[in-house]
Amino acid sequence: MNVPGLRSPYEKIGGLVYFGRMLDKIRLHAMGSLPADYVTNLGGGFDGACVRFLGVSYDDLVGQVKQGANDEAALEWCFARGRRATEDEMLVWNEFIRKRGWNDPASDRLKQRKAESGFANRDEIQTLFDYIDADEGRPIRQQP
Numbered sequence: 001m002n003v004p005g006l007r008s009p010y011e012k013i014g015g016l017v018y019f020g021r022m023l024d025k026i027r028l029h030a031m032g033s034l035p036a037d038y039v040t041n042l043g044g045g046f047d048g049a050c051v052r053f054l055g056v057s058y059d060d061l062v063g064q065v066k067q068g069a070n071d072e073a074a075l076e077w078c079f080a081r082g083r084r085a086t087e088d089e090m091l092v093w094n095e096f097i098r099k100r101g102w103n104d105p106a107s108d109r110l111k112q113r114k115a116e117s118g119f120a121n122r123d124e125i126q127t128l129f130d131y132i133d134a135d136e137g138r139p140i141r142q143q144p
Contacts (some may be wrong), residue, residue: 002137003028003035009046009129010098010141014075015087017094017129022047023074026065046097046128053093055082101128 006024013020028034029042041047043058051058056078064077079085085093101110106128113131114120124140125131133140 001035001037001135003038005033006136008133008136008138008141010133012094013071015090015094016050016075016085017098018046018050019075020071022050023065023071026062030062030066046100049097051078051082053085054078098129099127101131102126 005028007021009018009021011017011020013023025034025038025042025047029039034042043051043062047058051061060081061074061078064074069077100106110125110128110131111120113128113135114122114125117131117135119125119131119134122134125134130140
């Protein structure tokens with residue numbers, strides 16, 4: 001489903017994948033524009049993994065975003081309140097999260113989501129990030 005204003009999980013803010021997408025979901029939800037299918041997992045799933053990596057509370061981050069923090073300010077707030085990840089830690093985060101669903105415990109979930117969406121035969125969808133992009137009408141990115 002195409003959701004205007006919701007970026008790809010591959011897009012980076014401050015060197016981190018997914019963070020900007022989480023902020024988009026927070027903002028869209030606050031405006032009442034986030035589809036119901038997305039509301040169920042707010043603060044969980046990849047959102048939960050991201051805030052745990054940054055060492056902050058999802059609800060506290062929502063508060064910052066609702067107060068008007070832009071992407072960079074929200075990330076700096078996370079670094080100040082939680083932890084500032086090193087470049088190596090960010091690399092490990094990026095590589096781990098962008099490959100979820102590829103030969104790991106999330107593989108069955110990816111297979112299920114692909115089948116539900118009519119993508120069962122789309123072999124280029126190998127990760128949950130790929131699935132999200134395909135489901136939202138974006139082309140699948142060829143990752144190095």
